[in-house]
Amino acid sequence: MMKRRLFAAGAAVSLLAGLVACSDGESAVEGGAAGGGDGEVKxxxxxxxxxxxxxxxxxxxxxxxxxxxxxxxxxxxxxxxxxxxxxxxxxxxxxxxxxxxxxxxxxxxxxxxxxxxxxxxxxxxxxxxxxxxxxxxxxxTDNVLAGTMACTALAEKIGGEGNILILEGTPTTAPRERVEGCEEVLASDFPDITVVGKQATTNDRATGLSVATDLLTANPDVQGIFGMNDPVALGADLALQQAKRDGVVVVGVDGSPEAVEAMTGGDTSLWATPAQxxxxxxxxxxxxxxxxxxxxxxxxxxxxxxxxxxxxxxxxxxxxx
CATH class of the missing domain: 3.40.50.2300 (Response regulator)
Known part of the structure; x- marks a missing residue:
């Protein structure tokens, strides 16, 4: 099981500074520039x-x-x-x-x-x-591998055939690589599975819900959904609940606490998530x-x-x- 690791900073830190955390874009470093250029991270x-x-x-x-x-x-x-x-x-x-x-x-x-x-x-x-x-x-994370693992689990769960949807993400490497891994394994190992709809989300549950709802309306014959992360997958799960659709398998990526809660609760279409x-x-x-x-x-x-x-x-x- 993956464990949290705390790593030593290497060279000793000569100046101790207070921890500052903020999210408004304002300066958080007291006393001006902190960089010393001496090979240490302060x-x-x-x-x-x-x-x-x-x-x-x-x-x-x-x-x-x-x-x-x-x-x-x-x-x-x-x-x-x-x-x-x-x-x-x-x-x-x-x-x-x-x-x-x-x-x-x-x-x-x-x-x-x-x-x-x-x-x-x-x-x-x-x-x-x-x-x-x-x-x-x-x-x-090896995101190509994560996409491969997620869609392999999805394909095997639906019996290696049928129609699926892919919910993509924002223009960063991780979502692209996960979709790449998914599509590669489907093409090589599951030729009887067809991607009938693919659309981008903004990596969150809200757009996972809205995009999945639209794609399910346009493609009623769907057996599975790949969400590029757990929030998107959970949004798709909610879309299925609202549409009263049973028998559709959903997979995500993350291993998030919310996904774990859904998967242990029993009332979910979420089947698998490669954990980061x-x-x-x-x-x-x-x-x-x-x-x-x-x-x-x-x-x-x-x-x-x-x-x-x-x-x-x-x-x-x-x-x-």
């Missing part, structure tokens, strides 16, 4: 797509624990699924002179110019959960960032963490986030 900016999502809240909580334990200054920013907001937040971090930015981008390619501005200012940037153009390194480790992921991104600041580059630019499949049959054994 201040970190953590940028998350949407803190209201429990997955990203888990990242925030984990890194806050690390910051408290190691005496570093932490500034947490909520990107609110808005590229322009995240771009402005990076500019604020540059002004503050943070030593390390850990970014969970809302747009993997669109954020590239802002990331480059930070690097030009001498700030190390590590992407987490989804890659970001120009980032020094990235730590993500958000706490371990952000801790690994921090460790790699600290190493880069100290002059030690990772062997591979992208570090992939394996998901673990959780189904209704095995959810009782899953420890969760």
């Amino acid at each position: 201040s970190v900016g953590l940028m998350l797509q949407d803190i209201s999502n429990p997955f990203f809240a888990s990242m925030q909580n984990s890194l806050q624990e690390t910051a408290e334990a190691e005496g570093i200054q932490l500034n947490v920013q909520d990107g609110r699924q808005d590229l322009s907001v995240q771009s402005s937040q990076i500019d604020t971090f540059i002004q503050q002179g943070v030593d390390l930015i850990i970014i969970n981008a809302v747009d993997s390619e669109g954020i590239g110019s802002a990331v480059q501005r930070a690097k030009d200012a001498g700030i190390t940037v590590v992407a987490v959960d989804v890659d970001a153009t120009n980032a020094d390194a990235a730590v993500t 480790d958000p706490a371990g992921m952000v801790d690994e991104a921090y460790r790699i960032g600290v190493d880069i600041v100290a002059g030690n580059e990772p062997e591979e630019r992208v570090t992939l963490l394996d998901p673990s499949l959780v189904t209704i049959d095995t959810v009782g054994e899953y420890e969760g986030w």
Whole structure:
């Protein structure tokens, strides 16, 4: 079972600073720029797509624990699924002179110019959960594998034939790679399954509900739904309940507490979710960032963490986030 890991910062931190967490884009570093340029990390900016999502809240909580334990200054920013907001937040971090930015981008390619501005200012940037153009390194789940696992579980549950829907996500690497893994395994191993509808969501339950409702109306003969994450999958589950549709299998990705609650409650169409480790992921991104600041580059630019499949049959054994 994946465990939360707290990683040592390498070089000793000579100045202890209070932990600061905020989400309004204002300066959170007392006394101006914190970057010392001495190979040590004293201040970190953590940028998350949407803190209201429990997955990203888990990242925030984990890194806050690390910051408290190691005496570093932490500034947490909520990107609110808005590229322009995240771009402005990076500019604020540059002004503050943070030593390390850990970014969970809302747009993997669109954020590239802002990331480059930070690097030009001498700030190390590590992407987490989804890659970001120009980032020094990235730590993500193996999202192709997650999509493969989810759609294999879906295909096997519906007997290897029938029609399914795919609910995509925002323009970042993780949703794209999950759909890629899903479509690849369907094409290679389940030729009798047809994707009859595919549409983007904004990675949340509300658009999962609305998109699934529309696609189910347009495609009444559906046996399964792949949601690119658990909130989207749970939105699809609600759409099925509202339409009083039985016998449709739903899968997601995350292993979230909400998915576990649904799967243990019994009254759900959600069958499986490849579980991620958000706490371990952000801790690994921090460790790699600290190493880069100290002059030690990772062997591979992208570090992939394996998901673990959780189904209704095995959810009782899953420890969760």
